[in-house]
Amino acid sequence: MIRMLVPLLVFVGLLVLLLISLPTAEQRRQVASPLIGREVPNFTLPSLHEPGVQYSTTDLRGQPFLLNVWGSWCFSCRVEHPYITRLGEEAGIPLVGFNWRDERDDALTWLNRFGDAWTFHMVDEEGRAAIDLGVYGAPETFLIDHRGVIRHKHIGPVDQAIFDDLMRRINDLRQEAGV
Amino acid sequence: MIAEFGQISLILALVLAVLLGTLPLWGAYRRNDTLMNLAPSLVVGHFVFTLAAFVSLATLFLRHDFTVINVATNSNLLLPWYYRISATWGSHEGSLLLWILMLAGWMLAVAVFSRKVLPKVFLTRVLSVMGLISIGFLLFTILTSNPFDRILPGPIDGQDLNPLLQDPGMIFHPPLLYMGYVGFAVAFGFAIAGLLGGRIERDWVRWSRPWTLMAWAFLTGGITLGSWWAYYELGWGGWWFWDPVENASFIPWLLGTALIHSQAVTEKRGAFPAWTVLLAIAAFSTSLLGTFLVRSGVLTSVHAFATDPERGVFILGFMAVVTGAALLLYALRAPRIMTGKGFDFVSRESALLLNNVFFAVSAGMVLLGTLYPLIIDFMGWGQISVGPPYFSAMFILLMTPIVMLLPLGPFTRWGRDELKRIMAPLLISLIVAIVAGMAIAAYLGAFNLRAVTGWIGGIWLIMGALSYFWRQKQQSRFMLPRGQLGMVMAHAGVGVFIIGVGMVESMTYERDVRFGAGDTLEVAGYRFHLEEIASVKGPNWIADEGRFTVFRGDREIARMQPQKRLYHRGQQVMTQVALRPGFTHDLYIAMGEPLRDGTGDWSIRVHIKPFVRWIWGGAFLLALGGLLAASDRRYWRQQRAESREGAMAEGAQPA
Amino acid sequence: MTPTRKKRLAVVGLLVLGVSTATAIALVALNDNVRFSIGPSEIVAGDYPEGRQLRLGGLVAAGSVSRDPASLAVTFQVTDCIHEIPVTFNGILPDLFREGQGVIAHGSLAPDGVFHAHEVLARHDETYMPPEVERAMALAGSGLVCGEPLEDHLATVRGETR
Numbered sequence: 001m002i003r004m005l006v007p008l009l010v011f012v013g014l015l016v017l018l019l020i021s022l023p024t025a026e027q028r029r030q031v032a033s034p035l036i037g038r039e040v041p042n043f044t045l046p047s048l049h050e051p052g053v054q055y056s057t058t059d060l061r062g063q064p065f066l067l068n069v070w071g072s073w074c075f076s077c078r079v080e081h082p083y084i085t086r087l088g089e090e091a092g093i094p095l096v097g098f099n100w101r102d103e104r105d106d107a108l109t110w111l112n113r114f115g116d117a118w119t120f121h122m123v124d125e126e127g128r129a130a131i132d133l134g135v136y137g138a139p140e141t142f143l144i145d146h147r148g149v150i151r152h153k154h155i156g157p158v159d160q161a162i163f164d165d166l167m168r169r170i171n172d173l174r175q176e177a178g179v
Numbered sequence: 180m181i182a183e184f185g186q187i188s189l190i191l192a193l194v195l196a197v198l199l200g201t202l203p204l205w206g207a208y209r210r211n212d213t214l215m216n217l218a219p220s221l222v223v224g225h226f227v228f229t230l231a232a233f234v235s236l237a238t239l240f241l242r243h244d245f246t247v248i249n250v251a252t253n254s255n256l257l258l259p260w261y262y263r264i265s266a267t268w269g270s271h272e273g274s275l276l277l278w279i280l281m282l283a284g285w286m287l288a289v290a291v292f293s294r295k296v297l298p299k300v301f302l303t304r305v306l307s308v309m310g311l312i313s314i315g316f317l318l319f320t321i322l323t324s325n326p327f328d329r330i331l332p333g334p335i336d337g338q339d340l341n342p343l344l345q346d347p348g349m350i351f352h353p354p355l356l357y358m359g360y361v362g363f364a365v366a367f368g369f370a371i372a373g374l375l376g377g378r379i380e381r382d383w384v385r386w387s388r389p390w391t392l393m394a395w396a397f398l399t400g401g402i403t404l405g406s407w408w409a410y411y412e413l414g415w416g417g418w419w420f421w422d423p424v425e426n427a428s429f430i431p432w433l434l435g436t437a438l439i440h441s442q443a444v445t446e447k448r449g450a451f452p453a454w455t456v457l458l459a460i461a462a463f464s465t466s467l468l469g470t471f472l473v474r475s476g477v478l479t480s481v482h483a484f485a486t487d488p489e490r491g492v493f494i495l496g497f498m499a500v501v502t503g504a505a506l507l508l509y510a511l512r513a514p515r516i517m518t519g520k521g522f523d524f525v526s527r528e529s530a531l532l533l534n535n536v537f538f539a540v541s542a543g544m545v546l547l548g549t550l551y552p553l554i555i556d557f558m559g560w561g562q563i564s565v566g567p568p569y570f571s572a573m574f575i576l577l578m579t580p581i582v583m584l585l586p587l588g589p590f591t592r593w594g595r596d597e598l599k600r601i602m603a604p605l606l607i608s609l610i611v612a613i614v615a616g617m618a619i620a621a622y623l624g625a626f627n628l629r630a631v632t633g634w635i636g637g638i639w640l641i642m643g644a645l646s647y648f649w650r651q652k653q654q655s656r657f658m659l660p661r662g663q664l665g666m667v668m669a670h671a672g673v674g675v676f677i678i679g680v681g682m683v684e685s686m687t688y689e690r691d692v693r694f695g696a697g698d699t700l701e702v703a704g705y706r707f708h709l710e711e712i713a714s715v716k717g718p719n720w721i722a723d724e725g726r727f728t729v730f731r732g733d734r735e736i737a738r739m740q741p742q743k744r745l746y747h748r749g750q751q752v753m754t755q756v757a758l759r760p761g762f763t764h765d766l767y768i769a770m771g772e773p774l775r776d777g778t779g780d781w782s783i784r785v786h787i788k789p790f791v792r793w794i795w796g797g798a799f800l801l802a803l804g805g806l807l808a809a810s811d812r813r814y815w816r817q818q819r820a821e822s823r824e825g826a827m828a829e830g831a832q833p834a
Numbered sequence: 835m836t837p838t839r840k841k842r843l844a845v846v847g848l849l850v851l852g853v854s855t856a857t858a859i860a861l862v863a864l865n866d867n868v869r870f871s872i873g874p875s876e877i878v879a880g881d882y883p884e885g886r887q888l889r890l891g892g893l894v895a896a897g898s899v900s901r902d903p904a905s906l907a908v909t910f911q912v913t914d915c916i917h918e919i920p921v922t923f924n925g926i927l928p929d930l931f932r933e934g935q936g937v938i939a940h941g942s943l944a945p946d947g948v949f950h951a952h953e954v955l956a957r958h959d960e961t962y963m964p965p966e967v968e969r970a971m972a973l974a975g976s977g978l979v980c981g982e983p984l985e986d987h988l989a990t991v992r993g994e995t996r
Contacts, residue, residue: 004453004509004510004511004513004514005510007457007460007461007506007509007510008503008506008507008509008510011464011502011503011506012503014468014550015495015498015499015503017550017553017554017557018471018495018553019495020553020557021553021556021557022491022492022495073338075251075252075334075337075338078251078330078334079248079330109335113332113335114332127934128896128934131893131896131934524844524845529845532845536849536852536853540852540853540856544856544860547860547864548860548864551864551868555868561870561871562870562871563868563869563870563871563889564868564869564871564889565864565867565868565869566867566868566869566887566940567867568863568866568867569863569864569866569867569868572863572867573859573860573863576856576859577856691906691924691925691926692906693904693905693906743929752929752930753929754929769926771906771926771927772926772927772929772931774901775901776901776903778903782906782925782926784926
């Protein structure tokens with residue numbers, strides 16, 4: 001009888017090991033960005049709608065803002081789009097689009113089709129500025145406070161839970177900034 | 180509409196699986212005929228609705244319905260129709276659906292083909308247990324990985340299917356592999372049904388043997404195809420990488436190999452029945468474990484699906500229920516199951532026991548190496564990965580005795596035997612193997628340890644298998660039964676495989692070379708001349724193509740065109756290898772990268788792989804042998820034949 | 835004890851012996867063949883097992899890749915945005931090897947502080963980041979922008995594209 005329980009015990013041990021490893025897998029996915037708590041890197045990029053106009057990350061000093069990395073080639077961006085639209089409408093702070101490694105025409109078609117709730121878009125066609133920002137992939141959403149410090153970063157599409165979390169953080173930052 | 184139809188079919192399949200997992204099982208317990216008779220029709224319904232869901236998904240892919248998330252993420256307008264079909268199982272969600280379809284298919288096959296052979300109570304139990312497994316997978320799919328989820332409005336065009344998966348090998352690799360994985364669910368079902376009935380008998384094992392053999396053969400084929408695919412598709416020229424995902428499929432294979440051998444003992448002699456049951460449980464449980472490892476993100480691998488720990492929790496929970504319950508049942512019932520006749524130290528039983536020990540230990544070693552990083556991380560000793568040398572070293576160590584002793588096995592008698600008697604007919608084979616092995620290796624200029632042992636071991640196995648075939652043929656006027664033929668074929672296949680491995684691992688010529696247009700590389704009697712590097716265009720990609728002419732002496736023998744492809748949509752790069760397959764060696768050219776120093780030169784990988792086809796050829800013989808053995812008429816004869824043998828009464832006590 | 839039992843006991847004994855030997859060998863073999871995952875900062879801090887195979891993760895520093903014109907030898911810097919480690923490699927780099935992208939190099943550290951890689955793996959696709967790279971980035975902690983060479987390079991690149 002005891003002998004026959006050995007396989008069960010081995011299996012339970014294995015199960016415990018795997019169960020413990022799962023949160024580690026989760027952690028690996030959600031590594032805190034080294035940029036959090038630091039000033040947003042300063043770069044100047046052309047506008048998506050008016051290629052002649054240049055935007056800079058310092059333009060928005062004095063108020064908190066959101067920076068959302070997206071591309072028309074990125075399917076998850078399509079998935080999070082309804083929530084990004086809500087952020088643009090409800091957050092009460094500027095929502096900056098960071099159009100990453102995209103073709104201008106494709107990006108404009110995409111916005112026409114699905115809607116454009118962003119305040120403006122900056123274009124990083126080569127993906128050089130994205131290196132400064134520490135972008136892992138699209139979509140990513142950064143929350144930056146009125147002093148230009150990155151306070152929060154979400155990797156991956158925004159869903160209802162992330163949206164609620166972002167709204168809470170945005171309200172905190174707005175109070176902090178006195179807006 | 181089609182997506183909704185698929186969704187509803189999936190839910191109906193779940194309902195039927197729930198009914199199948201409960202009512203007939205209760206009926207079998209109460210010996211209620213009405214309830215038991217439900218099982219076959221429920222199995223048919225379950226299959227029909229699963230098939231409907233699968234066909235719906237395939238149709239969505241064919242019709243470019245990008246409002247379905249799964250289609251939008253894994254297909255686009257430029258993808259040819261055959262890859263749109265294979266894209267159906269290219270993603271995590273779709274592959275789960277394929278898994279369920281396979282399970283439903285196996286259930287249907289058992290219901291149809293074993294109907295006349297199995298007692299009704301037993302068949303009902305088997306089907307019900309498999310229905311319970313299906314509930315888990317259907318719930319998993321519907322709750323966490325629904326392939327029919329929509330997004331409105333849909334994108335104009337989809338993302339591309341990963342270009343690595345846009346390949347003929349990938350069309351067939353997953354279905355074969357899943358046939359194997361899921362096939363072990365049949366062996367599992369039989370084992371649990373046996374335990375539920377409270378007795379493990381020889382006839383139980385006989386009924387489950389053909390199913391186990393078939394599952395094992397499919398798994399062998401699937402793994403072989405995967406290895407072949409990695410060889411030409413990943414562009415590294417290797418045939419096995421000891422990657423966690425490969426290991427995940429290899430562990431059930433090793434246990435399955437042990438299982439088909441231990442089943443032979445239990446069927447013929449009634450010995451170690453508990454062990455056979457345990458192996459059946461383990462083979463299926465490690466299939467589940469593989470699914471967990473690949474899809475949960477606890478291990479990283481180049482092959483892994485987009486991972487999601489939440490799914491991991493679900494599979495882990497499911498595994499806990501299935502395997503935990505099975506092992507608990509085993510602990511409760513196994514002590515009561517029969518034991519067979521005793522056997523001597525030198526006997527067929529011992530030989531097969533030895534086989535089982537080595538295969539089970541090998542499975543343990545692979546599992547240990549695969550999970551070791553988790554253990555170390557858990558202990559807080561840092562993050563590590565286990566290198567392929569560990570696996571190779573352990574494998575050579577464990578498989579050498581197997582190769583040495585394998586030809587003796589079939590010659591050994593049940594019960595008791597003498598080494599001298601066994602060796603007598605094999606002496607010639609042994610001498611031939613040693614002499615011919617060394618001679619061939621020397622002739623090929625491969626007189627090194629690996630190649631020589633490969634040749635000696637390989638010829639020893641092939642000769643051993645053939646001499647067994649010869650002796651059996653002499654002793655009987657009839658053709659050998661298919662079970663025996665299959666065994667001979669599989670054992671000879673191992674020999675072919677070993678020759679391939681020995682040669683590839685010791686004699687591969689492998690160089691990364693800098694090439695410009697007009698450059699030439701001379702090696703091993705071949706001259707590789709690069710004419711030019713051109714730009715070419717395919718349906719959904721553009722590529723740089725190296726145009727090589729290959730000469731042997733002065734004669735042009737081949738034109739080879741390796742490509743470096745760029746797939747537009749995901750902007751993904753892929754290496755398309757140029758291959759010239761041959762019986763004794765492959766020529767293999769892969770484009771590396773442009774050297775961006777103004778010369779227009781490329782780095783190019785040139786391999787000459789001796790006897791590499793023998794690796795897959797041997798594995799193919801193994802799979803074929805398994806299928807041949809499964810088709811042995813002995814397994815499909817009707818019940819009256821069973822009872823005439825009178826084996827049932829022996830030592831068995833109803834619970 | 836009957837003769838059969840005796841024999842069976844002998845068989846079981848042999849099995850136990852065999853399995854434990856195999857396990858012992860396996861553990862030794864495992865110890866010899868593990869690769870330790872580290873990041874550049876850990877190397878600089880000397881926080882790594884000496885004489886072992888290492889698995890170095892980080893980003894390829896922009897502008898750091900240089901090729902030998904005559905062979906396939908290549909050198910580049912792997913960075914976690916705090917420290918950079920020079921890496922040498924002879925052979926074909928993976929398809930997705932890019933400056934500014936995550937890589938993993940298998941190899942060992944020479945006494946002169948150069949990492950000799952015998953295998954280089956790149957990030958698989960846009961959404962996959964090898965955990966080692968993420969970890970190296972996270973361990974490095976608070977570096978805002980990657981080191982000076984990167985900044986310079988970025989400035990020149992922007993100058994050219996504008």
